[in-house]
Amino acid sequence: MVNFLSRASLQGFNTLALPASADYLCTASSVDELRQALAFARQRKLPITVLGGGSNIIFAGDVTGLVIRIAISGIEKVGGEGDSVLVRVGAGENWHQLVLYALQQHWYGLENLSLIPGCAGAAPIQNIGAYGVELAQRFVSLEAMALDSGDIITLDRAACRFGYRDSVFKHELKGQVIITAITLALSTAANPHLDYPELRDALAAIDQPTPQQVSATICALRQRKLPDPAERPNVGSFFKNPVIPVAQAQQLKDKHPDLPLYPVSDQQTKLPAAWLIDRAGWKGVRRGTVGVHDRQALVLVHFGGGSGADLLQLAADIAADVARRFNVQLELEPAVIGAVDVGRVDRGQHNAGFRL
Ligand code: EPU
Numbered sequence: 001m002v003n004f005l006s007r008a009s010l011q012g013f014n015t016l017a018l019p020a021s022a023d024y025l026c027t028a029s030s031v032d033e034l035r036q037a038l039a040f041a042r043q044r045k046l047p048i049t050v051l052g053g054g055s056n057i058i059f060a061g062d063v064t065g066l067v068i069r070i071a072i073s074g075i076e077k078v079g080g081e082g083d084s085v086l087v088r089v090g091a092g093e094n095w096h097q098l099v100l101y102a103l104q105q106h107w108y109g110l111e112n113l114s115l116i117p118g119c120a121g122a123a124p125i126q127n128i129g130a131y132g133v134e135l136a137q138r139f140v141s142l143e144a145m146a147l148d149s150g151d152i153i154t155l156d157r158a159a160c161r162f163g164y165r166d167s168v169f170k171h172e173l174k175g176q177v178i179i180t181a182i183t184l185a186l187s188t189a190a191n192p193h194l195d196y197p198e199l200r201d202a203l204a205a206i207d208q209p210t211p212q213q214v215s216a217t218i219c220a221l222r223q224r225k226l227p228d229p230a231e232r233p234n235v236g237s238f239f240k241n242p243v244i245p246v247a248q249a250q251q252l253k254d255k256h257p258d259l260p261l262y263p264v265s266d267q268q269t270k271l272p273a274a275w276l277i278d279r280a281g282w283k284g285v286r287r288g289t290v291g292v293h294d295r296q297a298l299v300l301v302h303f304g305g306g307s308g309a310d311l312l313q314l315a316a317d318i319a320a321d322v323a324r325r326f327n328v329q330l331e332l333e334p335a336v337i338g339a340v341d342v343g344r345v346d347r348g349q350h351n352a353g354f355r356l
Pocket residue numbers: 129130131132196198235236237238239240241260272273274275276278279283295296297298333
């Protein structure tokens with residue numbers, strides 16, 4: 001039986017610890033409970049918002065309608081031959097616990113994605129990525145409930161249209177489906193991916209690092225630079241790394257020789273937003289209840305007592321300053337939920353790329 005709470009606080013369910021309430025809140029621990037939640041919303045004509053770990057959302061205000069927390073569990077081997085292992089994971093499983101469990105089973109391939117907060121079901125939406133590996137590289141398919149019919153549909157990798165921090169779930173399928181399980185292709189053969197310079201440097205002393213060593217090293221790197229949400233509320237990167245035309249990147253590089261560039265294709269180059277924000281002087285800046293982390297300029301933090309509007313105003317001011325100095329437009333990485341009333345923030349589409 002699903003329990004529906006009314007006028008429920010969401011502060012404990014978002015890693016920024018922002019104050020917000022939902023008209024109704026429930027937890028769905030199975031596909032059947034998810035159907036019950038959808039029926040409740042349909043009867044009352046309530047809009048639906050889906051919440052996983054709350055680690056990639058900004059509550060800009062209160063949320064109208066029903067918020068459904070997805071808690072569908074289960075990790076099982078469902079196939080594979082030779083070295084390959086197919087693993088099906090319930091959408092509500094904690095991502096990092098999954099990475100650790102996979103390592104214990106000697107199922108390799110997720111180690112570079114260690115210590116990313118959030119749930120397995122949210123991973124495909126932004127195609128989580130870190131230290132040279134993206135979810136898309138390990139992804140086989142997912143199951144999702146279609147909101148119009150309540151049917152479970154299966155989408156393969158091509159159908160998910162993964163890009164850098166992007167997928168079909170931020171576009172055509174936004175608000176159309178709820179992810180209930182994902183299936184990943186892992187391997188019992190270790191094949192460490194050590195291209196990311198910071199990772200390669202950190203492992204330089206080890207001859208052939210094991211996946212366990214890669215995971216432990218990444219945990220240490222992340223712990224050094226990224227604040228623990230339990231101590232200092234945050235959502236990791238607040239902006240995407242901008243992808244711009246090669247010629248424009250080269251012009252910037254000529255002016256700023258120490259700007260790191262990451263080639264994406266013949267036409268496009270990715271820049272570290274952290275570098276732009278840092279160079280613009282925002283690193284470690286505190287504005288009352290919110291601020292920019294002092295060890296990673298891409299992370300905004302909430303010191304307590306603030307609101308989503310405070311954070312979004314700071315983000316808008318940073319983006320405007322970066323645009324003025326470097327002529328590069330920053331885009332928010334997390335999704336924004338709830339009504340926004342910050343003067344100059346263009347709210348864009350609910351849950352989408354959210355341009356500042
Ligand atoms: N840099 C600075 N100042 C800073 C931090 C970084 O100038 O305060 C520069 C450095 O030159 C560094 C470059 O920015 O070489 C890149 O920094 P880093 O390696 O820390 O990575 P990032 O681009 O800031 C991205 C992801 C992270 C992911 C790391 C590691 C995005 C938006 N962010 O950050 O993902 O952990 O790479 O792969 O792509 C997240 O999405 O929440 C997240 C934390």
